[in-house]
Amino acid sequence: MENGVYVYLQTPVADVIMDGKRITGVVVLTPKGLEELYTSVVVDATGDGFAAMRAGAPFEVGRASDGKCQPAALEFTVENVDNSHRFFCYGGSDPVTLPDGRRYSEVCKEACARGELPENVSIVRIHHTLRTDERNINATQANGFDTLTPQGNTAAEYLLREQIPIVIDFLRKHAPGFENCRLKSSASTLGVHETRRFIGDYVISDEDVEKGARHADVVVHKAWFLIDIHNPAGGGQAEKHSQPATLYDIPYRSLLPKGIEGLLLSGRNISGTHRAHASYRVMGVAIPTGQAAGTAAALSAQKGCTPRELDYHAVQQTLADYGVQLFTEGSSC
Ligand SMILES: Cc1cc2nc3c(=O)[nH]c(=O)nc-3n(C[C@H](O)[C@H](O)[C@H](O)COP(=O)(O)OP(=O)(O)OC[C@H]3O[C@@H](n4cnc5c(N)ncnc54)[C@H](O)[C@@H]3O)c2cc1C
Incomplete structure (x- = not known):
């Protein structure tokens, strides 16, 4: 507020405003009715990816075998x-x-x-x-x-x-x-625990999480949680036990929904497979994806470009200036 930012608490997003494939604003539900808010960049942090869905971004729901989600x-x-x-x-x-x-x-x-x-x-x-x-x-x-x-x-x-x-x-x-x-x-x-997973410019794979993938466009480094699939079709775990994961990177491309401009994903709705999501869906990973998306949104607005046109190095530099560690010494990227 000190910086002139107008915050809308308790104001759900009811729809998005599109110019072709580019999102240019959102329609919010206020106590007085619907209001249009125009913007250069939208960050979708709704968990379910509501804005991304309304913008027409492609998504998947549930596991590949039967579409069932975690309970x-x-x-x-x-x-x-x-x-x-x-x-x-x-x-x-x-x-x-x-x-x-x-x-x-x-x-x-x-x-x-x-x-x-x-x-x-x-x-x-x-x-x-x-x-x-x-x-x-x-x-x-x-x-x-x-x-x-x-x-x-x-x-x-x-x-x-x-x-x-x-x-x-x-x-x-x-x-x-x-x-x-x-x-x-x-x-x-x-x-x-689980609803829509969007298809981004990069889809975080099972292997990425299992083996600890490194990416040149990393925006969250050393992301980690077990592959924790609460059984979509019964009690306990879907794979008997939570499966191991290795500290992995979240790449900037997984925050960019395919085919839509002006929009960044964050939290549990970023782009990945059902099993990868079962690891990155947790709070310790969701929070830094939000910081990365917010940083990229601010830089895109400042530079007058879309998040997809933005050089990811600028996002990394700003995060590094905040003290975020993005690279491990000795690693190639
Ligand atoms: C029972 C349970 C236990 C869990 N335990 C753990 C745990 O121990 N440790 C851990 O790290 N993680 C845990 N998780 C996972 C973790 O809580 C979530 O995956 C994480 O909160 C996801 O963060 P997010 O910001 O993506 O979404 P959310 O935390 O779901 O936030 C999304 C927000 O967007 C709002 N929203 C939705 N639609 C709209 C709209 N149209 N307009 C405006 N706002 C909207 C929602 O009201 C919500 O406030 C647990 C999850 C569950 C369900």
Whole structure:
């Protein structure tokens, strides 16, 4: 605001304004109705790639074999936990055991099979919060809903909210220290792991993530997370376990949607395969893609060119000036 920037909070983008294949603005929904905003560059950070979709950029949804996406989920927080047990579980591969020696992940699976946990909820992840008597629970799971439709979104959220008390009953019964836990709060809406993935000038491949690809036009260096595919067709992981990834680069070209000018992708909607997305979709990678896209948008506006015409070296130089590390010493690029 000090720089004369007018910020529109709580103002969803309802459509885009196009001049042929070039995006020239967005239509936003304000408390007074629709308003047109004209701009030289748009950064799509909507997760679902709403602006890119309306601009006509090509995209894919789900895995190649059947188009199914990772399930939706809704996290919640329980309080009144007895912390003397220090009981946590970060995922299905976490080797945490109960006081009687049984592996907690097996207890979850058995409870799911008995119907004591909802269908497909075969692991109840128990994470830290900033308070020792609280835990954040990542367990609920809604498979097979099309969250790109209002009907799918609503039905998934109803199902996820119905699962919360069932998961709490399970925790009270099985998790040490959770005997008297109660619901404190839940996410304001469901969370969606996967929807549209756009086809960019470069599509980040499975191999890039597995082997740690380096790119001359790197804008995020040392991106990393496991290939974490929450099962689109059941409980647990799609590939039994999360698969390993090697620190990799996100190239500038993967932020440029094919065939559309004036538009940059960022976050989980950038260009990559279903398996690559399962690694780069996380916050630690999504955030620097946003910084790179924002930097490229500002430079394009300053130089009067489109993001595709922009020399990626200028983006790298600006990021480096902020202190972002883009290259590892000794590497060829
Ligand atoms: C249950 C769950 C647990 C997860 N756990 C982890 C974890 O432990 N660690 C981790 O790193 N990642 C985790 N992730 C993944 C991570 O949260 C997301 O993938 C990441 O937030 C993606 O960031 P993003 O900015 O691309 O999209 P989002 O964070 O989804 O942000 C998109 C924003 O755009 C807004 N928006 C959408 N449409 C419009 C529109 N038309 N106009 C204006 N605004 C719009 C949305 O309201 C939203 O605020 C989890 C995801 C889920 C669902």
